[in-house]
Amino acid sequence: MSNDALMVKARNVHKRFGHLEVLNGINLEVALGQVVCVIGPSGSGKSTFLRCINHLEKIDAGTIKVDGELVGYRQRGERLFELSEREVAERRRAIGMVFQHFNLFPHMTALENVMEGPVQVLRRPKEEVRRRAREILGQVGLSDKEANYPSQLSGGQQQRVAIARALAMQPKLMLFDEPTSALDPELVGDVLGVMRKLAESGMTMIVVTHEIGFAREVGDKLIFMDGGVIVEEGNPREVLSNPSHDRTRSFLSKVL
Amino acid sequence: MVAIAVLVAMAAHAVLTNQRFNWSLEGQYFLSAQILHGVSVTLELTVASMAIGVVLGVVLAIMRLSPNPVVSGSAWVYVWGFRGTPLLVQLLLWANLGALFPTLGLGVPFGPEFVTRQTFTLIPGVIAALLGLGLNEAAYMSEIVRAGILSVGEGQVEAAASIGMRRMSIMRRIVLPQAMRVIVPPTGNETISMLKSTSLVAYVPYVELLFATQNIYTRNYQVMPMLIMASIWYLLITSVLMVGQFYIERHYARGAMRALPPTPMQKLRARAAQLNSAIR
Numbered sequence: 001m002s003n004d005a006l007m008v009k010a011r012n013v014h015k016r017f018g019h020l021e022v023l024n025g026i027n028l029e030v031a032l033g034q035v036v037c038v039i040g041p042s043g044s045g046k047s048t049f050l051r052c053i054n055h056l057e058k059i060d061a062g063t064i065k066v067d068g069e070l071v072g073y074r075q076r077g078e079r080l081f082e083l084s085e086r087e088v089a090e091r092r093r094a095i096g097m098v099f100q101h102f103n104l105f106p107h108m109t110a111l112e113n114v115m116e117g118p119v120q121v122l123r124r125p126k127e128e129v130r131r132r133a134r135e136i137l138g139q140v141g142l143s144d145k146e147a148n149y150p151s152q153l154s155g156g157q158q159q160r161v162a163i164a165r166a167l168a169m170q171p172k173l174m175l176f177d178e179p180t181s182a183l184d185p186e187l188v189g190d191v192l193g194v195m196r197k198l199a200e201s202g203m204t205m206i207v208v209t210h211e212i213g214f215a216r217e218v219g220d221k222l223i224f225m226d227g228g229v230i231v232e233e234g235n236p237r238e239v240l241s242n243p244s245h246d247r248t249r250s251f252l253s254k255v256l
Numbered sequence: 257m258v259a260i261a262v263l264v265a266m267a268a269h270a271v272l273t274n275q276r277f278n279w280s281l282e283g284q285y286f287l288s289a290q291i292l293h294g295v296s297v298t299l300e301l302t303v304a305s306m307a308i309g310v311v312l313g314v315v316l317a318i319m320r321l322s323p324n325p326v327v328s329g330s331a332w333v334y335v336w337g338f339r340g341t342p343l344l345v346q347l348l349l350w351a352n353l354g355a356l357f358p359t360l361g362l363g364v365p366f367g368p369e370f371v372t373r374q375t376f377t378l379i380p381g382v383i384a385a386l387l388g389l390g391l392n393e394a395a396y397m398s399e400i401v402r403a404g405i406l407s408v409g410e411g412q413v414e415a416a417a418s419i420g421m422r423r424m425s426i427m428r429r430i431v432l433p434q435a436m437r438v439i440v441p442p443t444g445n446e447t448i449s450m451l452k453s454t455s456l457v458a459y460v461p462y463v464e465l466l467f468a469t470q471n472i473y474t475r476n477y478q479v480m481p482m483l484i485m486a487s488i489w490y491l492l493i494t495s496v497l498m499v500g501q502f503y504i505e506r507h508y509a510r511g512a513m514r515a516l517p518p519t520p521m522q523k524l525r526a527r528a529a530q531l532n533s534a535i536r
């Protein structure tokens with residue numbers, strides 16, 4: 001595989017919170033259009049790693065490149081310098097993120113939530129953005145909910161609005177942090193359905209999830225993290241049916 | 257209920273029939289030119305000082321939350337100074353600034369001055385009043401705004417950052433509108449409190465409602481009736497402010513509640529409809 005087909009390239013990423021080593025040398029490559037699912041016990045650093053990818057957290061060592069560009073830093077010689085607030089914001093445009101607790105803007109309707117990025121950040125004309133936002137809401141199955149505020153939507157509907165809000169920025173990469181963990185079981189399917197469609201359309205995705213079925217059927221690669229390192233990675237079916245590490249086996253025996 | 261109603265009626269009767277309250281005199285001055293001028297100055301001072309207080313308060317609150325210790329430190333010192341000294345003292349300090357710096361000049365630092373002005377002509381009563389009230393208010397407002405900003409979850413900031421929004425527009429579009437639900441109720445209190453604090457300006461001195469009232473009673477010696485008349489004006493304006501506060505709070509409840517609380521008119525109409533159907 002040639003280097004320029006890589007959407008994400010993380011090399012030896014380290015992250016500490018005080019004395020706590022949360023990421024302990026993560027190496028990961030995600031190809032264009034690939035869907036990578038990340039599993040692992042609570043506290044293993046999955047969220048932290050996702051947040052490092054769009055620079056919501058600073059990293060202490062290593063590099064993360066998205067679409068060939070360093071995220072949050074500029075390299076001069078051997079040293080890395082943090083980008084300005086404006087430059088960081090610019091690079092985040094291309095990276096969509098979906099959170100466990102949706103984090104929709106509660107004072108805006110579903111449609112306004114989806115329009116906020118393109119209007120405020122990309123400065124696109126409102127009418128054009130509105131048309132496009134309605135299309136995206138249609139794609140996630142929420143055409144009839146555009147005028148509702150988040151508090152008037154179910155969890156599954158809120159999460160689909162959140163996905164639409166990220167998609168409105170036309171990202172090259174989508175990050176999902178346990179997108180269905182806060183949902184009632186009967187609502188999980190709708191959200192996973194939207195994500196599956198997105199994967200089929202060719203979106204590059206990194207998905208932290210406990211939905212083993214989704215990882216098996218949609219994922220191109222499965223990663224098992226524990227203690228701030230990637231313990232095992234590979235084809236989802238192989239890893240799930242025949243894990244090569246004890247830690248993976250004991251984790252899978254608990255969640256399957 | 258009945259007992260309270262009887263007591264209130266008795267008190268009202270006693271007040272209204274007591275000759276010394278001199279209600280006809282109050283009626284005579286209530287809409288006089290002097291009093292109306294005082295009322296309008298009081299209103300203007302309230303609005304202008306609150307505007308200064310809110311704008312500067314927002315700036316100070318954002319400064320207080322800055323990661324830069326010099327920026328947050330200076331905001332802290334400001335709040336410490338202006339909250340820690342009496343408002344009346346601050347007003348008198350502004351009014352008498354001329355005594356401290358008899359002249360204010362524009363020129364090269366430590367060098368010759370090009371323009372020199374007498375301070376007392378630079379700081380007339382109205383400016384001293386606005387500086388005193390507005391700068392003091394900013395200290396209180398900054399604490400209110402800060403509490404409001406802190407009430408908005410970090411997830412909101414992260415979600416906004418993840419779609420590429422920048423710090424200042426996150427503040428303006430995402431955080432402050434949500435913080436409003438926490439900011440508006442105490443700001444309503446501040447406005448009512450400001451309305452009353454403007455009476456201190458009578459000692460700057462500057463002619464507002466209390467000063468106008470004092471002007472009248474020093475001539476006709478009807479101290480109590482005139483002070484009661486002024487109080488009625490203050491009460492009247494406070495009542496109007498409370499109505500305004502209700503509608504502003506309702507506006508910022510959008511999205512936070514599934515359904516907005518009814519306005520008094522809506523309640524009245526619902527009652528009327530109920531009665532109507534009960535009669536039929």
Ligand SMILES: Nc1ncnc2c1ncn2[C@@H]1O[C@H](COP(=O)(O)OP(=O)(O)O)[C@@H](O)[C@H]1O
Pocket residue numbers: 017020022040041042043044045046047048049
């Ligand atoms: N902002 C933070 N400050 C201190 N510790 C943190 C912070 N964020 C996460 N951690 C710690 O880092 C570890 C990894 O957290 P996280 O990445 O959220 O794990 P996961 O998503 O796999 O459950 C946990 O022990 C957590 O307590």
Ligand SMILES: [Mg+2]
Pocket residue numbers: 046047048177178
């Ligand atoms: Mg997590």
